[in-house]
Amino acid sequence: xxxxxxxxxxxxxxxxxxxxxxxxxxxxxxxxxxxxxxxxxxxxxxxxxxxxxxxxxxxxxxxxxxxxxxxxxxxxxxxxxxxxxxxxxxxxxxxxxxxxxxxxxxxxxxxxxxxxxxxxxxxxxxxxxxxxxxxxxxxxxxxxxxxxxxxxxxxxxxxxxxxxxxxxxxxxxxxxxxxxxxxxxxxxxxxxxxxxxxxxxxxxxxxxxxxxxxxxxxxxxxxxxxxxxxxxxxxxxxxxxxxxxxxxxxxxxxxxxxxxxxxxxxxxxxxxxxx
Ligand code: NAD
Numbered sequence: 001x002x003x004x005x006x007x008x009x010x011x012x013x014x015x016x017x018x019x020x021x022x023x024x025x026x027x028x029x030x031x032x033x034x035x036x037x038x039x040x041x042x043x044x045x046x047x048x049x050x051x052x053x054x055x056x057x058x059x060x061x062x063x064x065x066x067x068x069x070x071x072x073x074x075x076x077x078x079x080x081x082x083x084x085x086x087x088x089x090x091x092x093x094x095x096x097x098x099x100x101x102x103x104x105x106x107x108x109x110x111x112x113x114x115x116x117x118x119x120x121x122x123x124x125x126x127x128x129x130x131x132x133x134x135x136x137x138x139x140x141x142x143x144x145x146x147x148x149x150x151x152x153x154x155x156x157x158x159x160x161x162x163x164x165x166x167x168x169x170x171x172x173x174x175x176x177x178x179x180x181x182x183x184x185x186x187x188x189x190x191x192x193x194x195x196x197x198x199x200x201x202x203x204x205x206x207x208x209x210x211x212x213x214x215x216x217x218x219x220x221x222x223x224x225x226x227x228x229x230x231x232x233x234x235x236x237x238x239x240x241x242x243x244x245x246x247x248x249x250x251x252x253x254x255x256x257x258x259x260x261x262x263x264x265x266x267x268x269x270x271x272x273x274x275x
Pocket of ligand 1 (some may be wrong): 019020021022023046047109138139160161185186187188189190191192193195212213227228229230235236238239265
């Protein structure tokens with residue numbers, strides 16, 4: 001079911017599937033894409049202050065007429081805004097742009113070495129003040145999470161990381177699962193760059209599904225949440241049709257062999273923070 005959720009450690013229900021809106025910079029295109037997604041049943045939107053489209057996300061949600069509480073909205077604090085006070089200020093700016101009075105999930109975008117711990121402390125405060133329904137981080141390795149877990153009163157409920165068949169992240173997922181941290185895959189389709197893979201195409205042919213559907217279904221069966229991005233109505237619809245079939249164990253095993261630790265984005269330990 002498209003509105004299938006994962007129960008976070010604090011009992012909040014987070015949709016397992018949503019729309020990512022990175023690189024949607026054209027106002028009309030963004031409004032259209034979100035409108036289309038909501039019509040096809042999407043109930044989660046993943047944005048970030050970096051993406052520059054929080055205002056459009058808020059507008060599209062209001063325009064849809066769907067009650068605010070039925071949509072799970074995530075945004076992220078950008079790297080230059082990290083630190084305790086700066087994060088609190090950045091959150092206010094995001095909330096104002098979205099024109100909402102609370103958010104569902106607020107994430108540290110990247111683990112800036114000097115500030116990520118203080119950033120998370122601010123996110124905990126926002127949670128205590130009931131301005132966000134869940135806390136989380138993005139692009140955090142095990143060693144970052146260990147530092148946060150050592151001090152946290154509220155453990156991060158989500159870690160959003162690059163994850164797809166070419167970068168399966170088994171050790172990190174196991175660590176997160178052990179600590180009841182849900183894992184969301186960013187670039188779940190490898191930015192489209194894995195969809196020509198012969199194994200994925202072959203599995204798709206076996207079950208009459210597209211490569212994107214095979215990959216997204218693989219994520220779900222691994223208990224990974226997904227936020228594929230598209231502005232194309234046909235693809236927005238296609239990506240959502242992953243709840244009425246299953247990959248067999250044999251197909252899951254074939255997918256597992258595709259791991260090659262290949263990143264399309266940056267490694268959190270080597271991110272260039274000097275901008
Ligand atoms: P993605 O894996 O979702 O790939 C999106 C691209 O794949 C599209 O631009 C399109 O070219 C192609 N595509 C989509 N559906 C398709 C289909 N059905 N058939 C063929 N091609 C298709 O990559 P992404 O946009 O990088 O990641 C998704 C979301 O994750 C982003 O929009 C953003 O919300 C989030 N994200 C977060 C971070 C982070 O640092 N936290 C980084 C990158 C992305």
